[in-house]
Amino acid sequence: MTTLVDQPPAAPAAGARPPRRRVRARRRRIALPYLLLLPALALELLVHIVPMLVGIAMSFRKLTQFYIRNWSAAPNAGLGNYRVVLDLDSAVGRELLHSFGVTVAFTVVSVGAAWLLGTAAAVLMQPVFRGRGLLRAFFLVPYALPMYAAVITWAFMLQRDTGLVNGLLGLDGPDAPFWLIGGNSFWSLVVVSVWRTWPFAFLIVMAGLQNIPQDLYEAAALDGAGWWRRFRSVTQPLLRPVNQVLLLVLFLWTFNDFNTPYVLFGESAPREASLISVHIYQSSFVTWNFGLGSAMSVLLLLFLLLVTAGYLAVASRRRRVDA
Amino acid sequence: MGIRQIASAAALALLAVTAAGCGGGGSSAGNPKELVYWASNQGTSLDHDRRVLEPRLAEFTRQTGIKVKLEVIGWPDLLNRILAATTSGEGPDVLNIGNTWSASLQATGALLPFDDATLAKVGGKDRFLGPCLAATGAEGKPPTAVPLYGQAYGLYYNKKLFREAGIEKPPATWSELVDIGKRLTRPGRWGLTLQAGQVTENAHHAAILGAQHGARFFDGTKPTLASDPAANAIKQYLDLMQVHKIVNPGNAEYTDTAKSLKDLADGRAAMFMNQASAGSFQAVGMKMEDLGVAPIPMPDRFPPGGRKVNSFVAGINLAVFADTGNRDGALKFVRFMTSTEQQVALNKAYGSLPTVKDAYADPAFQTEHAKVFQQVLSGTAEPMPQVPQESQFETAVGTAMKTMFADIAAGQTVDAATIKGRLAQADQQLAAGG
Numbered sequence: 001m002t003t004l005v006d007q008p009p010a011a012p013a014a015g016a017r018p019p020r021r022r023v024r025a026r027r028r029r030i031a032l033p034y035l036l037l038l039p040a041l042a043l044e045l046l047v048h049i050v051p052m053l054v055g056i057a058m059s060f061r062k063l064t065q066f067y068i069r070n071w072s073a074a075p076n077a078g079l080g081n082y083r084v085v086l087d088l089d090s091a092v093g094r095e096l097l098h099s100f101g102v103t104v105a106f107t108v109v110s111v112g113a114a115w116l117l118g119t120a121a122a123v124l125m126q127p128v129f130r131g132r133g134l135l136r137a138f139f140l141v142p143y144a145l146p147m148y149a150a151v152i153t154w155a156f157m158l159q160r161d162t163g164l165v166n167g168l169l170g171l172d173g174p175d176a177p178f179w180l181i182g183g184n185s186f187w188s189l190v191v192v193s194v195w196r197t198w199p200f201a202f203l204i205v206m207a208g209l210q211n212i213p214q215d216l217y218e219a220a221a222l223d224g225a226g227w228w229r230r231f232r233s234v235t236q237p238l239l240r241p242v243n244q245v246l247l248l249v250l251f252l253w254t255f256n257d258f259n260t261p262y263v264l265f266g267e268s269a270p271r272e273a274s275l276i277s278v279h280i281y282q283s284s285f286v287t288w289n290f291g292l293g294s295a296m297s298v299l300l301l302l303f304l305l306l307v308t309a310g311y312l313a314v315a316s317r318r319r320r321v322d323a
Numbered sequence: 324m325g326i327r328q329i330a331s332a333a334a335l336a337l338l339a340v341t342a343a344g345c346g347g348g349g350s351s352a353g354n355p356k357e358l359v360y361w362a363s364n365q366g367t368s369l370d371h372d373r374r375v376l377e378p379r380l381a382e383f384t385r386q387t388g389i390k391v392k393l394e395v396i397g398w399p400d401l402l403n404r405i406l407a408a409t410t411s412g413e414g415p416d417v418l419n420i421g422n423t424w425s426a427s428l429q430a431t432g433a434l435l436p437f438d439d440a441t442l443a444k445v446g447g448k449d450r451f452l453g454p455c456l457a458a459t460g461a462e463g464k465p466p467t468a469v470p471l472y473g474q475a476y477g478l479y480y481n482k483k484l485f486r487e488a489g490i491e492k493p494p495a496t497w498s499e500l501v502d503i504g505k506r507l508t509r510p511g512r513w514g515l516t517l518q519a520g521q522v523t524e525n526a527h528h529a530a531i532l533g534a535q536h537g538a539r540f541f542d543g544t545k546p547t548l549a550s551d552p553a554a555n556a557i558k559q560y561l562d563l564m565q566v567h568k569i570v571n572p573g574n575a576e577y578t579d580t581a582k583s584l585k586d587l588a589d590g591r592a593a594m595f596m597n598q599a600s601a602g603s604f605q606a607v608g609m610k611m612e613d614l615g616v617a618p619i620p621m622p623d624r625f626p627p628g629g630r631k632v633n634s635f636v637a638g639i640n641l642a643v644f645a646d647t648g649n650r651d652g653a654l655k656f657v658r659f660m661t662s663t664e665q666q667v668a669l670n671k672a673y674g675s676l677p678t679v680k681d682a683y684a685d686p687a688f689q690t691e692h693a694k695v696f697q698q699v700l701s702g703t704a705e706p707m708p709q710v711p712q713e714s715q716f717e718t719a720v721g722t723a724m725k726t727m728f729a730d731i732a733a734g735q736t737v738d739a740a741t742i743k744g745r746l747a748q749a750d751q752q753l754a755a756g757g
Binding site: 065066068069070071084090091092095159160161174178180181182183266267268270271282285287288289292 | 403406409410412427428430431432433520522571572573575576578711714715718719721722725726729730732733748749751752755
C-alpha cells in the first residue's frame with residue numbers, strides 16, 4: 001500500500017501544466033487512504049453502528065407486537081421503558097437487578113478461573129518436553145469444538161437421573177443432586193463457561209510467553225531466583241500488556257455470553273443462573289416487547305462502556321507510572 | 324477528501340443501506356403460479372414432514388398449476404421466523420401457526436383476516452369444528468387463520484403396569500389419579516410423569532386446571548393471573564410432585580416431551596398427560612398394544628365457578644400472510660388443505676384430528692384413541708385465552724411454575740401464598756409489557 005502511495009508521479013510530459021497536475025497528485029495521495037478505508041467503514045456502520053443506533057431508538061418507543069409490522073407507528077415512550085426497567089419496586093426492575101447481580105458474580109468467577117487455568121497451563125507447557133505439542137493441541141479442543149454440540153453434551157452429562165456426572169460421583173436415587181436447576185445450576189454454568197473459555201486464555205498467554213527473552217530467566221536464575229520468584233518478577237510484568245487485553249476480552253465475552261446459558265438451560269434459565277443476556281432475550285423475543293428489551297440492552301451497553309473505559313484508564317495510568 | 328466529504332459519503336452509504344432494508348414487501352414476488360409455504364413440524368422429524376406434505380403439494384400443483392415452495396420449520400424457530408417476517412414484510416404466502424398464537428399474531432396485523440367473504444372462498448365457516456374455529460383469534464374479530472390440525476390433551480397410560488397392579492380402568496377424577504399413582508409408585512417407577520421444566524406445557528396445564536377451578540386469567544385484555552382459583556389450580560398441579568409424591572422430582576429437569584414419552588414406554592412411569600402423540604410413542608419404542616388413553620381427570624366436586632374442561636383447544640392454524648403477492652393462489656391453497664380429502668390424509672399421517680366435520684366419517688378416526696381425543700376436543704375443550712398477550716401469559720406462568728417445581732425438587736415447600744405471590748409478579752410483568 002505504502003509503495004503505491006509513495007510512487008512518484010509520472011514524469012511530466014513536455015508542455016503539460018505541471019503545477020495543477022502536482023496538486024491533483026497530492027490530492028490523490030491524501031484521498032487514497034480514506035478511499036481504501038471506505039468499504040470497511042461502510043461495513044462497520046452497517047454491521048455495528050446502525051443496528052446499535054436502531055436499538056437505542058427502539059428503547060424510546062413502546063414497540064410491542066401491535067407495532068412490529070410498522071415500527072414508525074409505535075408510540076413514543078419517552079423514558080417510559082427505562083422507568084419500568086429501573087423501578088426496583090416493580091417485578092421487572094427487581095428481576096433485572098437480580099439478573100445483573102448473578103451476571104456480575106458469574107463473570108468474576110468465570111473470568112478469574114479461566115485466566116488462572118490458562119496462565120498455569122501456558123507456564124507449565126513452556127519448558128520443552130516430550131509430547132508438549134500434543135498436549136497443547138489437546139488443550140485447545142474445547143475451543144475448537146462447535147459450541148452448540150459441546151454445551152448440549154454438557155447438558156446431557158448434568159442431568160440428574162441419567163447424567164454422567166452423578167453416575168461418576170456415584171450419586172443415585174432420590175437424594176442425588178440436581179445440576180441444571182436450583183443453586184447448583186450457577187456452578188454448572190461457571191464450569192461449562194470456564195471449560196469453553198480457558199483455552200483462549202491459554203493460547204494468548206502462551207503466545208505472550210514466546211516474546212519473553214530467555215536470557216532474562218537465565219539472568220534471574222544466576223541471581224538465585226527460584227521458580228516462583230521468576231514467575232512473579234519476570235513472567236508477570238512482561239505479560240502485563242497481554243493480560244490487560246486478555247482480561248478485558250474475556251470479561252466482555254463472558255458478561256455478554258448468550259449461547260452457553262441458552263443451550264444449557266433452554267429459553268428460561270433457573271433464577272440462580274439467570275444471566276442478563278438471556279433475561280433480555282426473554283424480555284424482548286419471548287414476550288414480544290422489543291422496546292423494553294432494547295432499554296435493558298442500552299443500559300447493559302452503558303455499563304460495559306463504563307467498565308471498559310474505567311479499566312483502560314486505570315491500566316494506561318499504571319503503565320505510565322511504571323514507565 | 325476532507326472530513327465533510329467522508330461524512331457525506333458515509334451518510335450516503337447509510338442511506339443506501341436503509342433504503343435497501345426498507346424495500347421489498349411481497350413474498351412470492353407476485354407470481355400467480357407460485358406460493359411459499361411455511362409448515363410447522365408435525366411429524367417425528369422435519370424430514371418426515373416433507374415426506375408427508377410433498378405428495379399433497381404435488382396434487383395441488385396438478386389441480387391448479389400453482390407450484391408450492393415448501394419449508395418445514397422446527398418449533399424452536401417458527402415464532403421467531405414469523406416475527407422476523409412480520410417486521411420485514413418479507414415472508415411466506417401461507418404459513419402454519421400454533422393456534423395459541425392466533426390473537427397475538429392477529430394484533431400485529433401481519434395475517435390476512437378471514438372475514439365472511441374470505442371464509443366463503445375457502446368453503447365457508449360451517450364446515451369447521453366449532454371449538455377449533457374459536458381458537459383463531461380474539462372474539463368478535465374475523466378469524467386470523469383457519470384451523471388445520473386439531474389437537475387435544477389426553478391421559479396416556481401404560482396398560483401393562485395397570486394390569487399388573489390389578490387396576491381395571493383409567494382414573495376419571497383427580498383423587499382416583501392420585502390413588503392409582505400412589506399404588507403404582509415404587510423404587511425406580513413413578514405413577515405419573517410431567518414435563519415440569521417445560522414452560523408452555525406448564526402453562527397449558529395451569530389453564531386446564533385453572534378452568535376446572537373457575538379461574539379467569541384475563542378480564543377482557545387485563546391480566547388477572549393472581550386469583551385464588553388460579554393459585555389453587557397450580558397448587559394442585561405442583562402437589563402431584565410435592566405432596567402426593569407420585570412424580571419423580573427429576574421431572575423438574577424435563578424440558579422436552581421425549582423424556583416423558585420414554586419413561587412411559589420403558590415402564591418407569593405409568594401415566595402421562597399429553598396431546599395426541601401415538602406416532603411419537605411408537606418412535607421411542609412403546610409397545611403400542613400397551614398404550615391406553617383416557618380423558619384428563621375431572622375434579623371429584625367442582626369448586627364454585629369451575630368449568631367442565633379437561634383440555635384446551637390445541638392445534639395448528641393455517642394463515643395467509645397479509646403481504647402476499649398471490650392472495651388468490653394462497654386462498655386456493657387454504658381451501659385445498661382444508662378439503663375433506665386432504666384433511667383425512669394429513670391428519671391420518673400425523674395422528675392429529677381433522678378440523679372439518681366431514682372428515683370424521685373416515686374409518687381412520689373411528690379408532691378407540693381417536694374417539695377419546697375427538698370427544699374431548701368437541702365437548703370439554705376450551706380455547707386458551709384469545710388475547711394479544713397470550714404468549715406473554717404462557718411465558719410468565721410457565722416460567723413461574725418451572726421455578727416452583729425446581730424449588731420443590733430441591734426440597735423446599737411451595738404453599739398457596741408463595742404461588743399467589745409469583746402470580747402477582749407475573750401480573751406485573753404482563754402489565755409492564757402491555
